[in-house]
Amino acid sequence: MKNKNVLIVDDNDLNRRLFENLIGRLWEFESAKNGLEATERAHFKPFDLILMDIQMPVMDGVTAMKKIRSEKLATCPIVAITAYADESDRSYFLKEGFDYFMTKPIRPKEFLNELGQILKENEISTEISINSIKLDKQIFDFEVFNSLCKYQDRKSILGIYREFIEEAAGLLDESKQDLLIDKLTGIAEKCHTIKGNSGTLGINNLYEASKKAEGSAKNGEWMRTELALEDVGKELTNFKMYFEEVVLKSIYE
Amino acid sequence: MSEVKKILVGEDSSIIIKLTRNVLSFENYAMTAAKNGEQVLEILKDEDFDLILMDISMPVLDGVSCTQKIRALKDEKKSKIPIIAISGNIQNMTMDDFKNAGFNDFLQKPLDYDKLLATIKRLI
Numbered sequence: 185m186k187n188k189n190v191l192i193v194d195d196n197d198l199n200r201r202l203f204e205n206l207i208g209r210l211w212e213f214e215s216a217k218n219g220l221e222a223t224e225r226a227h228f229k230p231f232d233l234i235l236m237d238i239q240m241p242v243m244d245g246v247t248a249m250k251k252i253r254s255e256k257l258a259t260c261p262i263v264a265i266t267a268y269a270d271e272s273d274r275s276y277f278l279k280e281g282f283d284y285f286m287t288k289p290i291r292p293k294e295f296l297n298e299l300g301q302i303l304k305e306n307e308i309s310t311e312i313s314i315n316s317i318k319l320d321k322q323i324f325d326f327e328v329f330n331s332l333c334k335y336q337d338r339k340s341i342l343g344i345y346r347e348f349i350e351e352a353a354g355l356l357d358e359s360k361q362d363l364l365i366d367k368l369t370g371i372a373e374k375c376h377t378i379k380g381n382s383g384t385l386g387i388n389n390l391y392e393a394s395k396k397a398e399g400s401a402k403n404g405e406w407m408r409t410e411l412a413l414e415d416v417g418k419e420l421t422n423f424k425m426y427f428e429e430v431v432l433k434s435i436y437e
Numbered sequence: 438m439s440e441v442k443k444i445l446v447g448e449d450s451s452i453i454i455k456l457t458r459n460v461l462s463f464e465n466y467a468m469t470a471a472k473n474g475e476q477v478l479e480i481l482k483d484e485d486f487d488l489i490l491m492d493i494s495m496p497v498l499d500g501v502s503c504t505q506k507i508r509a510l511k512d513e514k515k516s517k518i519p520i521i522a523i524s525g526n527i528q529n530m531t532m533d534d535f536k537n538a539g540f541n542d543f544l545q546k547p548l549d550y551d552k553l554l555a556t557i558k559r560l561i
Contacts, residue, residue: 256552336459
């Protein structure tokens with residue numbers, strides 16, 4: 185399980201420190217002092233879990249949770265944790281919209297176990313099998329594809345991916361020409377475009393490769409750029425093959 | 438029955454434009470595309486919009502400079518139009534940076550389209 189990031193929200197300094205010490209043993213964390221700060225942090229960074237105290241000044245935990253959900257600031261589990269309720273309030277908090285509920289004072293070992301359980305349950309699988317073909321998330325993130333399909337039909341999305349492959353191939357060729365005449369700024373722009381589009385479409389390896397190429401072209405490093413462009417070419421070819429063989433087959437079968 | 442809302446999108450990637458257009462039409466928003474900040478200003482001269490989606494890194498005239506110019510417009514209604522920044526790299530920036538630059542809100546790339554629609558709904 186790669187390292188998780190937890191947002192700790194509690195107005196009491198001592199409580200916060202206690203949580204930080206425990207959670208910090210296993211995972212990354214950030215802290216917020218009230219609900220408003222929590223919503224701001226959630227807006228900026230994806231977390232794997234939000235631990236939300238309820239009674240807080242400025243903005244309380246229930247309001248903050250509702251704001252996070254309605255504004256889609258985070259989709260991770262939000263755990264209500266409070267000293268002012270007991271187990272019989274569990275259904276109240278779950279009805280309000282929290283995903284889990286805990287009471288204070290916590291028992292450290294149990295607390296960490298429970299959080300670990302929640303994090304594991306909510307882990308988005310990096311391996312998706314479709315028709316028993318294992319998909320590689322680094323080459324192509326199928327989740328991104330699915331989320332794009334939410335708003336448009338599969339056929340037009342596939343068309344967009346094909347269009348991207350063509351456009352990227354063209355930009356790569358032009359970049360190679362630019363390399364011969366030492367026009368590195370041109371290469372940086374083109375790789376910036378490939379990078380942006382591959383990021384949007386969930387083509388991760390290609391995103392990383394074009395990001396590197398953009399970087400070295402911007403720094404005026406000819407040799408590095410040449411090597412980076414070769415990698416971009418490799419990743420584009422990989423994706424193209426992957427797309428044709430795996431994706432098209434698995435979608436239409 | 439509410440009238441159709443018009444959204445102006447400043448974005449140099451034709452792929453993002455296509456994807457965004459489909460997403461916006463889902464909620465019955467009418468979208469106009471501009472390739473760079475200069476085009477955004479050109480289009481804004483003759484037409485009114487309910488909201489602008491502004492990619493920060495566009496060629497010719499970038500999103501931040503374009504927004505500054507919009508905020509300085511003499512036409513009060515146009516100068517106050519809600520603008521959402523779209524940025525691929527927000528590592529060193531804070532909400533205040535975006536607000537000071539004249540934006541009402543911001544979204545990170547790659548775009549979460551659910552979040553995009555929710556953010557737009559809050560502003561118009």
